[in-house]
Amino acid sequence: MLFDDNVAVHEQAYQTEGIQPQASDTGLEVLLTNETLVKLRSSQYYIVRDFNYSKPYLLPKAQVFIDTLAYTYSIECQARELAYFPFTISSGTRSVASVGKLMTQNSNSIKNSSHLKGKTFDVSYTAFGDNKPQLKAFSSALYQLRRVGKCYVKYERNGTLHITVI
Numbered sequence: 001m002l003f004d005d006n007v008a009v010h011e012q013a014y015q016t017e018g019i020q021p022q023a024s025d026t027g028l029e030v031l032l033t034n035e036t037l038v039k040l041r042s043s044q045y046y047i048v049r050d051f052n053y054s055k056p057y058l059l060p061k062a063q064v065f066i067d068t069l070a071y072t073y074s075i076e077c078q079a080r081e082l083a084y085f086p087f088t089i090s091s092g093t094r095s096v097a098s099v100g101k102l103m104t105q106n107s108n109s110i111k112n113s114s115h116l117k118g119k120t121f122d123v124s125y126t127a128f129g130d131n132k133p134q135l136k137a138f139s140s141a142l143y144q145l146r147r148v149g150k151c152y153v154k155y156e157r158n159g160t161l162h163i164t165v166i
C-alpha cells in the first residue's frame with residue numbers, strides 16, 4: 001500500500017477550507033469553545049494519545065472522517081476474521097507556537113505546519129505492534145477512503161501516517 005501524497009498535495013486541501021493558523025494554544029481553546037473545532041475522545045474504536053505538541057481538536061468533518069475510517073476498518077477486520085484492534089491517534093492540531101517548539105527539536109518538522117488547519121491528524125502505525133494483520137486491514141480501509149477522494153495520506157518514517165481530510 002503506497003501512501004505518498006506529498007506536502008503540496010496536502011496543501012490543496014487547505015485552499016478552501018480550514019481554520020486560520022492560531023498563534024498559541026489559547027486560540028485553539030477559543031475555537032473549541034465556539035464549536036468551530038471538536039475534541040477527539042478515546043473510544044472502543046480508537047485511542048487518542050496524550051499529545052505533546054498538539055491538541056486533540058479537529059474540524060467536525062474530520063471527526064466524521066475518523067468515524068468512517070473506524071467503521072471501514074471494522075468491516076475489513078470482519079472480512080478477514082480478525083479481532084478489532086483500536087488504532088492510535090498520535091497528533092492533532094498545532095498552534096504556531098507549538099510548531100516553533102517542534103522545529104527546535106526537529107528541523108524536518110516544517111512540513112508539520114499542515115497541522116495548523118484543523119484538518120490533519122496522525123495515526124501511529126507502530127502502535128499496532130505485533131498486530132500486523134490488523135495494520136494491513138487498517139491500511140486497506142485508509143486506502144479505500146483515499147481512493148474515493150476523502151483524504152490524502154503520507155507515510156512518515158517517524159512511525160506515523162499523516163492524514164489530511166478533504
Ligand SMILES: [Zn+2]
Pocket residue numbers: 091112115120121122161162163
Ligand atoms: Zn502529521
